[in-house]
Amino acid sequence: MDPQRSVILKKSIESVALPLLMLALLYLWGDVRFNYPWWWLAPLAIALRYGLAYGIGAGLVVVFGNFAEIWLLGLTREQPGGEIIGGLIATYLAGLYTTHAQSRLVEANSSLEYLEQRLESLTRVFYVTRLSHSRLEENLLTKSYDLRSALDAIARELATFGPIKERLPQAPLQHVLQLLAYYGRLGTCGVYQVIDNRVSPEPLAFHGLRFSLELADPLITCVVENQRLAYYSVDQILAGETSAYRVVLPMTAADDTMLAVVVVQDLPLLAVEEENLLTLAAMTAFMADAMRAGQLSHAVRQVVPTCPVEFALEWFRLGHLRHVAGVHSSWVLLLPGAQAAADVVDTVLATRRGLDQYWRSPLASAQSGLLILLALSGEGPTQGFLQRINTMCREQLGGDLQQLGWVVQLGQVERGSGAELLQLIEPEG
Template sequence: MLEQVANGKLTKWLAPSMRVGWSMVETVLLTAAAVGIGLWLRPEDPMTLDADFRWILLVPLVIAMRYGGLVGVWAMLCLIGCWYVLKTSGLYAQQSFPEGAMLGGLVFTLVAGEFSDLWRVRLMRADSAASYSLERLKNLTQRFVLLRLSHDRLEENLLTKPYTVRDALFRLRSLALEESSDTALPAGDDLLGILAEYCQLQRAALYPCRDGVIDDRPVAVLGENRPLEKDNSLLAYAMENQLLAHVQQEKEESYHGAYLVAAPISNSAGKIIGVLVVERMPFLSVNFENLQLLSVLLNFYADVVYAGKDTHLLLERWSALPFQMARELVALGRLREEGKVETSLTLFVADDSEQAGLILDALARGLRSLDLAWWVSDRTLLIMMPMTGVSGLEGYVLRTEQWLQDEFAFMSLRQAGVRFFYRHMDTRSTEVQLAELLEAGGV
């Protein structure tokens, strides 16, 4: 019994949901059943109108508490109809209509019906609130489970890849790379050391490539490697498609080559300047994230080391553009085309006030680790922000405005006399995007 009360089965039976048709039929049947029992027990007074307590009035009272006041009134009408039927049959022929009993029964029925309707509404509200709370609890539980799984996956990833793309690009930029293309793969040893540290390479080699032909002599070697396998099918696939290839992409089941990964080193112009072959690396490191990081670093290295045609076009159009920024703009534009790295360009234009000039100087001094600045003019500053998407740029602007409030008591850049323009680099030409941003700032 208690179990039925707890799970709501008894409540649903005592106070079912309102169904008008069935409730009216049930009222007629209960009233007829009560009168029939009265005929069996008290044939001379089946409706107990002459008894000390009029038991027949319990029928509309129960109906009102079960279905509400409206159905309770229908029960009283059915009871009055039964009285007229009995009077017609001769049982109450000498008795007048019991107005007091029927009026009192109607009042009791209305009171019980109002009580039923009131608590029915309260129960519905409580049930709705409980259902909403249960739904929120389920959502929070699912989010907690997903967060826990994400945390566990993050711990697993940190065991195999404890570095971020931002750290790797910063380390790669900090290398003292030669700007000319006279040396084949300059700073190759340093590059291979960074790849070994960030991508967990154990045995690998860097080979220069001239006019599509791979040189047999490596410029940098990590560990003890075999001589170059020019007939290796994995290497041939990577060179033909100019894409990083690994053993899981190999179509031939009979592949028994020495290389696990083969990655061409190509600049933004599509020229292959070298190739990286990997003979050994941890099994857990052969995953999409790690191989994508490897490809990003190689592409960035190629564009930073070798200033291609796009870089020279930028320098010819804007001679004051720093050479390092021009190289990296082209490199980051290529990475954006491949959907790997997001980059934002911000332009600050100050008015003639001294305060605005001081703010621009402070912004130029407060660059982040990967950011580069270009003073387009004395009152115009362009900042290149690699690894910065929409949310990252919004955070930068909010921090800048908070800094303005704390240091200069300005609520925004515009109030401080500094106009702000930005562009998120897309797949279009870097020159076109840079020209649009400078034109928007009136430069």
């Protein structure tokens, strides 16, 4: 049975069983009532635990259960109307509080999940950048390019592909594998796609001699189950465990979607060390994020081809967050007037915050303008952002945005769709 249906069924059974149990206990007590309507404790408990709908349902069970008890057993006890109304009102207030608290909890959890994904992505980018600069300093005379530049070039190549529905693009993955072999000193290795937690036996890319993949190998099984790097260590050799491979790397994006695995059959012993393995893991995760970015942002960029990939991905993420949890995010569009100051865009870009996305010249490449996407910012934070921009413009350029000839448009991200973005940048279309 579906887990969600199981939870609903469990709540429904409790909402009916608990009031009936309370009525049965009161019947066994007889006339001992203590001048308090004890049966209303059951609907109150259900309302505080599960929310308004289940609480009202439990209250109706109490009301009809009382009348049924009087009618079936022939009791002379009367059911006061004020007690029923008061009990239902108390149950309604308790359920309303719980429902409101649950919605706030869902909103907070969704915001936290979004921030964790962004932090994971930013951490990977920072780690790759640090590794790139470290290797560049060490090998500047022998390597003509740095790691981050190579990864960015492959990420831009991945962005040209449409949504990845079945087979991952082979050409960029071949470049990724060559880069992994170059920096990680890999020998024979291959990239294998993962679909529904199952590894495809056919390689999408390979380096060195081709080999047949053993799907039941313990390293592959470990990586698919745990979504973490696994390697054949000295401890496993001493324990008598066998594996046909040296290292298996998962290509897992920040949203925990495993796209493929990199299976390394041949690796020098000195290359099996922590820094090298962390470098390989960071590179594969970086590429997985790039592939998911192209897939998620494709729906937006298909309608607005000029939109940058990072901006389209963030537009999609924040629109989905608004739809799922009601978390507000805003956009700010700066448009130049007839005699607008030209330095405003550079001044605004200098104040860029970590989570925000900026799209320069969104209306036309020849027209100066700026579209700013403010993540997790409602009306209040958006106004504070504009006040900060106006203050900086007055200090550096001698006037606020309006005095400098710039028009400011504000709005909320609703669905994060390409049609919504197109209507924003082309209102007449």
